[in-house]
Amino acid sequence: MTELEQFAAPGSEWWRSAVIYQIYPRSFADASGDGIGDLPGITSRLDALKDLGIDAIWLSPFMTSPQKDAGYDVADYRDVDPIFGTLADFDEMLAQAHARGIRVIVDLVPNHSSDQHAWFQQALKAAPGSPERARYIFRDGKGENGELPPNNWESVFGGGQWTRITEPDGSPGQWYLHIFDVSQPDFDWTNDEVREEFRGILRFWLDRGVDGFRVDVAHGMIKKDGLPDYTPPADADSMGGGEDDVPYWGQDGVHDIYRDWHEVLAEYDGDRALCGEAWLPTLKKTALWVRPDEMHQTFNFPYMMTEWDAEKIGAVIRESLDEFGAVGAPSTWVLSNHDVIRHASRLALTADSPQGDGIGPKSQGKPDQATGLARARAATTVMLALPGSSYLYQGEELGLPEAMEIPDAFRQDPTWFRTNGERYGRDGCRVPLPWEADAPAFGFSPTGASWLPQPAEWALFARDIEEADAASTLNLYKRLLTLRRERELGTGSLVWEDLGENAVAFRRGDLHVAVNLGAEPLELGEGVSFVVQSQPFEGTALPTDHAVWYTKA
Structure with a gap:
């Protein structure tokens, strides 16, 4: 039994404190040269992820699909789409990841299939x-x-x-x-044949050695009896976050499905994990998804969507620790993913932008890039000091902003087409990554092809440029992740500290963590020794939109 296969003592399973890196395969690395990222591309860049210091990767969908919704329309749940490679490529990627001590979580889409299934x-x-x-x-x-x-x-x-x-x-x-696109018909999860089919799909991937599943639309698989009419509020998030009693979100029957899946995963060595994408109105309801016999984690969307405000951020952290802790589950923390505006832009927006709408050339309230990056670095500095499991989205370690100026002709998100261009959708957070500033497609593809256009200014964010800059966002992430592991910050608890109404501050042992969300510098007092600064500054007064880890004499 390898190190990755061993069972942990109850309460210390790997997923309770892991830092999990989300890979959006079509935008991560392209080995074939067709402009679409693939599994061999992922394998070729695993050393960069090991160097970053993450514990696991989560792959967005790579299964056989017509790609009407970037793989979230699955036609064959037991095979790899040819644009990403083959099952043999998947097995090689999995083996190479495990050889580096990196676990692999795959995306599962059980709410609906492709209409080509x-x-x-x-x-x-x-x-x-x-x-x-x-x-x-x-x-x-x-x-x-x-x-x-x-x-x-x-x-x-x-x-x-x-x-x-x-x-x-x-x-x-x-x-x-079809809750989503016309090409994505919803399964009827009251049907025993559907339930048995997905047990088989789980076992197919578990037998190959995957370490768990991220479950897409985990709150949408059961619909209210009678399918009653429902009109959402005008300002509602597209996935239902913040709304109560929606007849196609968060119905009680979903919990029986996950109790069943929990038992399937328990048949396998290695503490295999289920993580749910469940957009729910409160953290108390979110915590119901991770009771001891259900999922192991669920995404903390209330935390991700909290605006840049000290009182609100402090409150959502407290509530998260309380509610997840009450059911014996770890809190999870996430700031960006493939469905939301990248947090290096989102945290500096000056106009409302409901989740799923996206931002583009004609959007109001576009962010100032410097402000957005400063807040993003500060937010991550706080997040990686919190107990529990953290999720990173590919490219955030480079400080990538949202790609806002994508020409209309290149857009591919179904939201753009189904709203006749009224909502930009999610293309802006899905643009392929820059690896080397002087290479074709910034190193994403050997031919220079790219399925979405990369902004020219992304050369400044290329990984090789940031590797050489001690003050880069990449090197900030590396330092945070190294210290998080050395100090075991993913486990344990925190002690709150009071640095005033415009700060969020807490202590992890002898390590103090603080972020200044106010308009004026924040004096931290005597005897301060900085361990990490989200951005370099002089003196002991914490500037606006900065965060620090420090000790005190």
Whole structure:
């Protein structure tokens, strides 16, 4: 049994304190030269991740897919899409990651499949009421001839959640539900055949050696009985965060699914983990997903979406530690991912931007880049000192901002198309990474191809440039991660400190952590010795938008 396979003592499992790095495969590294990142590209850059100091990687979808929603529309859950490579490429990447002490978590999309999945194609050819249709949510329409959708639900990507099919005989037929794009029909999770199929999918990847699963739309798989009409508030987040009693989000029945999956993972060595993407209205409800017999982690979206305000940040950290701790689970911390504006831009926005809308050339309240980067570095300096597990999104260690000036002709997010360009969507956080400033496509692809255009100014953020700069964001992350591991900051508890209403401050043993969110410098007192500064400064007064780790004589 290898080091990665051993069981930990209860309460000290690896996932409780891990720093997990999210890879968006199509934008990480392209080995084939077609402009789309792939599995061999990931393998070629694993040494850079080991050098960064992370514990695990989470791969966004790489399974067979028509790529209508960047792989979140899966046509075959047991194979690799050819644009990313082969199963052999996956096995090699997994082996190489494990050889470096890096665990691998894969994305699983159980709420819906692609409309190209064999099951959905069978459903289209079958009759209403057939077993084939029972795997998905088909319903008769309303109106005299069934010409109206079964209810008024709105898709996350814009438009309605229902699409009417043409029956095999050519007549207008039933409607099927899709919370997301029309190409992503929702499974019916009240169907035992669906549940058994996903048990098999879990075992397929666990048998290959994966260390766990990030579960997409983990709060959406069960719909309220009767599918009642529902109209979300005008300012609602696209994934339901902040809303209560939404008939297609957060229904109680999802917990039975995860209790079942928990038992499947428990059959395997190595403390395999489930992490849920569950956008819920409160941390108390979020914590229900990680009770001892359900998921092991769930993303802390309330923390991620908290604005740059000392009182609010302090409150969400306190509440997170309390609510997750109450069910024996670790708090998780995350500032960016593939669905939200990068935090080096988001934290400096001066106009509202609901999650999922994105920002682009015509957006109001665009961020000042210097302010955004300063706040991002400070926010990360605080986050990596917190007990629990932290998630990093590829490129944030370089301080990458949101790519806001993508020309309309290059946009690919379904949100852009389904809203006729009214919402930019998520392309801006998905632009391929810069590795070497002077290489084609900044080292992303050997041919210079790139599926989304890279801003010219990203040469300044290239990894080789930042490697050579002691004050770079990359070297800040490396130092934070090294000290986090040496001081075991992922475990234990914290003691709050009071540095005034414009600061968030706490202590981890003899290490003090503080961030200044006010307009004036913050005096830290006598005997201060700095361990980390989010950005270099002179003296002992903490500047605005700076964070520090320090000790006191």
